[in-house]
Amino acid sequence: MNVYEAIRTKRSLRQFSQRAVAAEDLTVILNAGRLAGSSKNSQPWHFIVVQDRPRLADLGQCGPWAGHLAGAAVGVALVTGDWRERWPVAFDLGLAAENMMLAAHELGIGSVMANIYEMERAHALLGLPAELMCYAAISFGYPLEPEALARPPRKGGRRALDEVVHWEVW
Numbered sequence: 001m002n003v004y005e006a007i008r009t010k011r012s013l014r015q016f017s018q019r020a021v022a023a024e025d026l027t028v029i030l031n032a033g034r035l036a037g038s039s040k041n042s043q044p045w046h047f048i049v050v051q052d053r054p055r056l057a058d059l060g061q062c063g064p065w066a067g068h069l070a071g072a073a074v075g076v077a078l079v080t081g082d083w084r085e086r087w088p089v090a091f092d093l094g095l096a097a098e099n100m101m102l103a104a105h106e107l108g109i110g111s112v113m114a115n116i117y118e119m120e121r122a123h124a125l126l127g128l129p130a131e132l133m134c135y136a137a138i139s140f141g142y143p144l145e146p147e148a149l150a151r152p153p154r155k156g157g158r159r160a161l162d163e164v165v166h167w168e169v170w
């Protein structure tokens, strides 16, 4: 799968089969995150791999739309320092997250982000040091329905090119 094809076809997946993700595939996914670019090459991330079912279920309670983590084969919590002190960190984490999800897509593994709102709860259940936080996590797993991995976007699923691109000036 070439890069643009992967970008074009990847859809968020929220329902996963029980099939386990092989260790070598998980390593590819984690390396894709590790290899992302970051502001000043700061690489401000840690990735906590969560496979324990009760812990996944708990993490899924840490955001109003994070419940899909409970059914994921693997969750990856994105952990960093306080991004409000250094806003490019949010970009950095986003690049790492998208790299991981695209690498997973090529392997036939679905994924979806979860914003973490209950950060103190996530902090406790992930055993984080005081200076680190978890703002987001990603669910990974094989799809319950294979075609769901690359289903067409919903109508109006993306804004049109001429609506979002401006040439030279606004």
Ligand SMILES: Cc1cc2nc3c(=O)[nH]c(=O)nc-3n(C[C@H](O)[C@H](O)[C@H](O)COP(=O)(O)O)c2cc1C
Pocket: 010, 011, 012, 013, 014, 063, 065, 066, 068, 112, 113, 114, 115, 116, 153, 157
């Ligand atoms: C930063 C970010 C946070 C997101 N948070 C959630 C979330 O908490 N729960 C969820 O189900 N999906 C979440 N998503 C997935 C988006 O809802 C999804 O990407 C969007 O609706 C487009 O759908 P598609 O990825 O299937 O094309 C998030 C996506 C991003 C980029």
